Amino acid sequence: MLESIFIEIADIIRYWFLDLGTPELLTEIILMLIKLSAILGFIIVNALWLVYMERKVAAYIQSRIGPIHTGPKGLLQTAADILKLMGKEIILPDGINRIIFILMPILIFVPPLMTWAVIPFGRDMTAVDIDMGVFYILAVGSLSTIIFWAAGWASNNKYSLIGGMRVVAQMVSYELPLVLGLLGVVMISGSLNLNQIVIAQDNVWFIFTQPIAFLIYLIAGISETNRAPFDLVEGESEIIAGPYTEYSGMGFALFFLAEYANMMVVSAVCTVMFLGGWLAPFGMDFIPSWVWFFLKMYFIIFLFMWIRWTYPRMRVDHLMAFGWKVLVPLSLANIFVTGACIYIFRGIGW
Amino acid sequence: MKTQTQTYSLNLGPQHPSTHGVFRIILELDGEFVVKATPVPGYLHRGIEKLAEARTYTQVIPYTDRMDYLAGMLMNWGYVMSVEKLMSLEIPERAEYIRVIVGELSRIASHMMSVGALGADLGALTAFTYTFRDREYVMDLLEMTSGSRMTFNYMRVGGVVKDFPPEFYPALKHFLSELPGMCDEYDGLLTGNEIFIARTKNIGIITPEMGINYSLSGPTIRGSGVNLDLRKTRPYSIYDRFDFQVPLGENGDCYDRFRLRIEEMRQSGKIIQQALEQIEEGPIMAKVPKIIKPPVGDVYTEIESSKGIYGSYLVSDGSTKPYRIHFRRPSFINLGYLGDLCKGWKLADVIAILGSIDIVLGEVDC
Numbered sequence: 001m002l003e004s005i006f007i008e009i010a011d012i013i014r015y016w017f018l019d020l021g022t023p024e025l026l027t028e029i030i031l032m033l034i035k036l037s038a039i040l041g042f043i044i045v046n047a048l049w050l051v052y053m054e055r056k057v058a059a060y061i062q063s064r065i066g067p068i069h070t071g072p073k074g075l076l077q078t079a080a081d082i083l084k085l086m087g088k089e090i091i092l093p094d095g096i097n098r099i100i101f102i103l104m105p106i107l108i109f110v111p112p113l114m115t116w117a118v119i120p121f122g123r124d125m126t127a128v129d130i131d132m133g134v135f136y137i138l139a140v141g142s143l144s145t146i147i148f149w150a151a152g153w154a155s156n157n158k159y160s161l162i163g164g165m166r167v168v169a170q171m172v173s174y175e176l177p178l179v180l181g182l183l184g185v186v187m188i189s190g191s192l193n194l195n196q197i198v199i200a201q202d203n204v205w206f207i208f209t210q211p212i213a214f215l216i217y218l219i220a221g222i223s224e225t226n227r228a229p230f231d232l233v234e235g236e237s238e239i240i241a242g243p244y245t246e247y248s249g250m251g252f253a254l255f256f257l258a259e260y261a262n263m264m265v266v267s268a269v270c271t272v273m274f275l276g277g278w279l280a281p282f283g284m285d286f287i288p289s290w291v292w293f294f295l296k297m298y299f300i301i302f303l304f305m306w307i308r309w310t311y312p313r314m315r316v317d318h319l320m321a322f323g324w325k326v327l328v329p330l331s332l333a334n335i336f337v338t339g340a341c342i343y344i345f346r347g348i349g350w
Numbered sequence: 351m352k353t354q355t356q357t358y359s360l361n362l363g364p365q366h367p368s369t370h371g372v373f374r375i376i377l378e379l380d381g382e383f384v385v386k387a388t389p390v391p392g393y394l395h396r397g398i399e400k401l402a403e404a405r406t407y408t409q410v411i412p413y414t415d416r417m418d419y420l421a422g423m424l425m426n427w428g429y430v431m432s433v434e435k436l437m438s439l440e441i442p443e444r445a446e447y448i449r450v451i452v453g454e455l456s457r458i459a460s461h462m463m464s465v466g467a468l469g470a471d472l473g474a475l476t477a478f479t480y481t482f483r484d485r486e487y488v489m490d491l492l493e494m495t496s497g498s499r500m501t502f503n504y505m506r507v508g509g510v511v512k513d514f515p516p517e518f519y520p521a522l523k524h525f526l527s528e529l530p531g532m533c534d535e536y537d538g539l540l541t542g543n544e545i546f547i548a549r550t551k552n553i554g555i556i557t558p559e560m561g562i563n564y565s566l567s568g569p570t571i572r573g574s575g576v577n578l579d580l581r582k583t584r585p586y587s588i589y590d591r592f593d594f595q596v597p598l599g600e601n602g603d604c605y606d607r608f609r610l611r612i613e614e615m616r617q618s619g620k621i622i623q624q625a626l627e628q629i630e631e632g633p634i635m636a637k638v639p640k641i642i643k644p645p646v647g648d649v650y651t652e653i654e655s656s657k658g659i660y661g662s663y664l665v666s667d668g669s670t671k672p673y674r675i676h677f678r679r680p681s682f683i684n685l686g687y688l689g690d691l692c693k694g695w696k697l698a699d700v701i702a703i704l705g706s707i708d709i710v711l712g713e714v715d716c
Contacts, residue, residue: 061476062476062479063479063483162360162697231473235698237367238697312546313472318548
């Protein structure tokens with residue numbers, strides 16, 4: 001019952017509409033819209049929760065308490081923050097490109113939303129199941145680079161511009177190891193479909209067969225989400241807040257939430273590609289598959305937070321050198337070794 | 351068409367997260383490289399030296415805490431020492447010991463702040479909260495004896511204003527036993543971290559010659575290997591009675607300056623330990639007339655504050671108010687080299703260099 005609760009809800013809605021006499025095509029479109037708005041709601045609620053979680057985790061690491069006064073155990077702290085930011089005036093500085101400046105904080109939510117559409121939450125639970133899943137995610141994921149850069153460019157501020165330029169440099173150089181790292185998984189599973197990749201991990205998770213690819217993905221993933229130690233883009237001690245410097249009120253809040261939405265996407269992809277997605281470990285099937293998915297995703301998110309609150313920030317040239325001189329050769333070597341191993345194992349008939 | 355790059359100027363501060371207050375640097379950048387750096391101090395100028403001319407000698411003391419507010423005791427001490435020297439006062443033993451203990455505690459607090467702030471500047475915010483958590487112990491200790499946490503106004507011409515309360519000793523002993531562990535924790539979090547080393551090692555190198563030419567002092571010059579610690583080279587007060595080392599750096603880079611401060615905290619702990627063993631009962635105030643009227647003349651004294659050599663120059667015309675006071679503030683003098691030091695480094699390195707020099711704006715602008 002609990003295993004397929006979301007599928008059953010979808011079925012109930014579908015038959016309700018069909019009973020009303022809605023044409024089949026229209027029903028599917030309506031259902032798709034419902035699914036997407038559910039994902040949007042899910043992203044926003046999760047982002048709000050993650051901000052709270054980040055504060056609590058940070059507080060724990062820094063031997064503080066964290067928010068406690070707003071709501072039970074401070075749970076409403078993020079909601080209160082967002083409400084406050086909504087009440088703030090949105091300041092449009094002189095000399096900005098108004099359309100781009102206002103549009104970017106809204107568009108920033110598009111890539112995570114589009115990515116979530118193809119992620120398998122649980123057994124048979126994918127909003128849009130496409131065969132090019134991995135390719136699609138990588139293509140959509142790099143879109144956010146343009147949005148950050150455009151926000152930095154439109155702000156008419158030198159700090160924003162430096163931040164925007166750093167985004168482009170950083171994301172382009174870390175996109176490559178990210179893709180090459182995932183290629184190893186694709187080679188083993190033999191599919192670009194995310195559901196197929198999850199099912200291919202039935203025997204052993206890819207984190208054990210592709211440990212180097214996992215590490216490369218984790219590092220490149222942190223860099224993709226602009227979090228410490230790769231948060232040069234918004235390194236507040238150097239360039240104030242990078243592309244967000246001139247944003248105030250809700251514009252700033254949207255960028256802030258988008259960071260967590262992006263983090264969720266990266267963790268979810270990591271879960272699907274390396275941690276067996278919604279598969280239950282040790283045959284613990286009594287816990288629904290979607291719960292497993294979220295447990296694994298939150299473990300990766302916790303890992304990100306742990307890293308963020310421990311390490312200092314890297315410097316731009318070190319970051320580029322690390323990306324091009326370490327990660328790219330390493331991921332190429334990984335692909336080579338994986339290919340050789342597959343060939344050998346096929347030869348001995350595994 | 352020939353492509354050309356152009357330098358641009360970036361205004362860092364006075365409202366910037368990592369200038370440690372209201373300090374401003376105008377940077378001329380070529381991409382991320384600094385071509386020219388022009389420090390612009392003065393945003394916190396309060397005219398303490400001028401204000402002091404209209405106050406009696408005792409009334410000047412609270413102004414001195416406001417200079418280096420992170421090590422207020424040392425600021426008090428440097429000033430009262432100059433008045434005492436002008437009046438040729440004999441300070442009771444116990445008062446000297448109390449001054450050493452609170453002075454070293456202040457030094458520890460200041461270094462903790464500096465270590466944490468450098469960490470925060472480089473993005474390791476956890477280091478900042480760790481040092482702040484431990485600095486709280488020092489604040490509590492100083493509050494116990496002086497009644498306030500930052501601006502103490504604790505020392506007087508001729509001694510100190512209050513003796514230690516009985517509960518102070520166990521608390522101090524507890525703190526001393528914890529201190530090495532605290533320093534180990536900072537070392538574990540930052541000193542061995544690959545990213546931290548990459549960000550600080552061989553960055554912002556000050557050669558001993560340049561350091562001496564620019565009259566730098568304190569950990570900033572000791573990081574370059576110049577053995578200049580007034581507590582050792584020209585002992586004032588009772589520092590000749592303690593056994594401690596002056597940690598020295600080798601390369602004069604940000605990493606050495608940072609590491610040195612952690613080492614100095616350990617040494618300060620040692621000094622306090624010895625002072626606690628040697629301190630004896632006795633008066634805490636010399637016989638000083640109710641109205642302080644130093645003889646006509648001028649005097650200059652120096653002490654080793656947490657940031658460097660803190661000197662105070664005093665001119666007396668024989669009245670109850672100083673004719674002229676001038677303070678040599680180490681933060682300000684150490685900043686003199688910043689413009690040349692930043693040249694050729696990256697924008698991110700400027701932050702590391704500024705953090706490693708350890709300035710307090712209250713002191714820079716006086």
